[in-house]
Amino acid sequence: MKLKKLTIGSTELPGNLLLAPMADVTNLAFRLLCRQYGADLTYTEMIHSDALVNENRKAIMKGLTNREDWPFGVQLVGNSPESLREAALLVEEEFRPVVIDVNMGCPAKCITRAGCGSTLLKSPELVHKIISGLADALETPVSAKVRILEREEESLEIARLIEDAGALALTVHGRTAGQMYSGNSDLRQIRAIKKELSIPVIANGDIRDEESAENALEFTGCDGLMVGRAAMGNPFIFRRIRHYLETGEKLEPDPQTRQLEDFEAYITLLEEHGLLPSINLRMHAQWFTKGLHGSRYIREKISGMKDARSIIELMKTSCQENY
Numbered sequence: 001m002k003l004k005k006l007t008i009g010s011t012e013l014p015g016n017l018l019l020a021p022m023a024d025v026t027n028l029a030f031r032l033l034c035r036q037y038g039a040d041l042t043y044t045e046m047i048h049s050d051a052l053v054n055e056n057r058k059a060i061m062k063g064l065t066n067r068e069d070w071p072f073g074v075q076l077v078g079n080s081p082e083s084l085r086e087a088a089l090l091v092e093e094e095f096r097p098v099v100i101d102v103n104m105g106c107p108a109k110c111i112t113r114a115g116c117g118s119t120l121l122k123s124p125e126l127v128h129k130i131i132s133g134l135a136d137a138l139e140t141p142v143s144a145k146v147r148i149l150e151r152e153e154e155s156l157e158i159a160r161l162i163e164d165a166g167a168l169a170l171t172v173h174g175r176t177a178g179q180m181y182s183g184n185s186d187l188r189q190i191r192a193i194k195k196e197l198s199i200p201v202i203a204n205g206d207i208r209d210e211e212s213a214e215n216a217l218e219f220t221g222c223d224g225l226m227v228g229r230a231a232m233g234n235p236f237i238f239r240r241i242r243h244y245l246e247t248g249e250k251l252e253p254d255p256q257t258r259q260l261e262d263f264e265a266y267i268t269l270l271e272e273h274g275l276l277p278s279i280n281l282r283m284h285a286q287w288f289t290k291g292l293h294g295s296r297y298i299r300e301k302i303s304g305m306k307d308a309r310s311i312i313e314l315m316k317t318s319c320q321e322n323y
């Protein structure tokens, strides 16, 4: 049995498989679906602290989570300790999540230009101020999600500093910001960070199937695994990995109907939670129907459709042979 329990603060999770925060992906409906398939903790898409504090509080908080969405973490992005603290306090009061995470890894220009995401890693003092400010102000555990730095020693330094500042967990994506998504996630650096810290360390990057999950856990000795891109359109991956870590056996390959059933369940959840109008349906359809017969036709027809029943009908008729 290789699946371990993961404890963050006072919350003991039944396992250690986490869904990564992903902008435009990990909305409430998608998180619920991943949870049904065995994700032990899911995170919201990153939320900018300034937006939460100054502008769109109501719009952001509406549909962010609900009672079934437990346990979940909220990820904030920002670079002002004051704004992050204020936003985190709002989140804590409203939602009581398991953990409030600070994004210190996003390499996208629109984020780094504003001094947020991975740019923070160049300012250790600011990182310390942000994490200690949050840890002092909140009852909720605070965590950070980082990318590695060029030199291992620099990564270790920032990881130690995050722990010393009061974070109760750290997620490490084993690529530098400069790499974006190229190359492979460096499990050696993740392992070195895990060895260095006492708080739970969660390994992230390139976990795409049963073997990569087992290998990342064994090689790094990490306390948890976070799955990102491999879950897009494929929430069933959590059941696969979980089953394998629990039993050492692999589940049968997916029948094509599985993808369509999952997409149908996803559309239904989006509609139930009023989220259908706010997502790029064509993009999500692309992920869920990858490799399926009739998927191109579905994608072409689907954009602009906002009614769940007609979308599901379209899927069924387009893929009749294998549905």
Ligand SMILES: Cc1cc2nc3c(=O)[nH]c(=O)nc-3n(C[C@H](O)[C@H](O)[C@H](O)COP(=O)(O)O)c2cc1C
Residues within 6 Å of the ligand: 020, 021, 022, 023, 024, 025, 045, 046, 075, 103, 104, 105, 106, 145, 173, 204, 205, 206, 207, 226, 227, 228, 229, 230
């Ligand atoms: C579409 C997309 C959106 C993402 N958004 C976020 C985000 O909001 N916050 C964050 O910390 N990381 C974000 N990431 C990075 C992932 O959380 C994860 O660290 C990265 O994809 C590496 O893991 P993977 O190899 O399992 O995909 C995003 C990645 C993708 C592909």
